[in-house]
Amino acid sequence: GGTVRYPSLARPHPFVAKLLQEDEERRAKQAASKWPSSWDAPIFDSKPEKRRLRIANALLLALVRCGCKVSVGRSPAYDLNTTIGDVGLGFVLAPKGFDRDEYHRTRKVFPNEGKLKLQLSWYQPPPEVTVLWQDLDGVPLEEQLTEIVVGLLVAGEWSVRQSLQNRYDCLVDRRAKAEKEIRRLAEEAKRKEKERQEKAERERREQLIGEAESWRRANDLRAYVAARLNEKSNEPRSSADEAIEAWARWALAEADRIDPLRRVPDAVKGS
Helix, strand or coil, X not given: CCCCCCXXXXXCCHHHHHXXXXXXXXXXXXXXXXXXXXXXXXXXXXXXXXXXXXHHHHHHHHHHHCCCEEEECCCCCXXXXXXXXXXXXXXXXXXXXXXXXXXXXXXXXXXXXXXXXXXXXXXCCCCCCCCEEECECCECHHXXXXXHHHHHHHHHHHHXXXXXXXXXXXXXXXXXXXXXXXXXXXXXXXXXXXXXXXXXXXXXXXXXXXXXXXXXXXXXXXXXXXXXXXXXXXXXXXXCHHHHHHHHHHHHHHHHHHCCCCCCCHHHHCC
């Protein structure tokens, strides 16, 4: 059913079986040593440690039955992990007041009369999710196993939803940034097109004014040449007349050269 049992270690989870096998190897090593060391002593021989291992075993088996992946950390059965969906949850099953560094130095693990706690390894847990279970007066962890597994599944579901929400928020943020960049590029293109049109209009206007000025100068030159020739027509012809006429032809050619109405188009020049 939906109740988490507290099985013996006769049929342990593979990770727990590996811990028990390592314990047997330590036992054999200690028995074979001429100078047995407490450091080589089996870890799970004591009643409190055997109890903790049974609780860890029950939790691992229950989580596997719920379709979760599980693993055990380097410290024997203290660091447990499960994966719900694609989100990993780490939790510690240890005595109250457990000091990890002290354990690695001395193997002392139960400073508080063997009372256990199981805590999720979350830095800032959400207030709506339970992250801590512990031995209470009259209610040991063994009687809270179902509640613990449900709580772990709830925490995992919350993590999955939070992960999906974070991904969604990330996609929304990326889309907003992409749309903003598209608008920026469109506005930049619009601004550059406006500047191009304004520049083209300014150049066209300046060309018109310049052509009008050149047309006036050309007509002024023609009027001046006409006035010079008219002045000379009232005088008797002399040897200087040919020079004046040559000058007039040159001056009128110069007037035609700057006159935009008589200027030869560039396309005709290149043909």
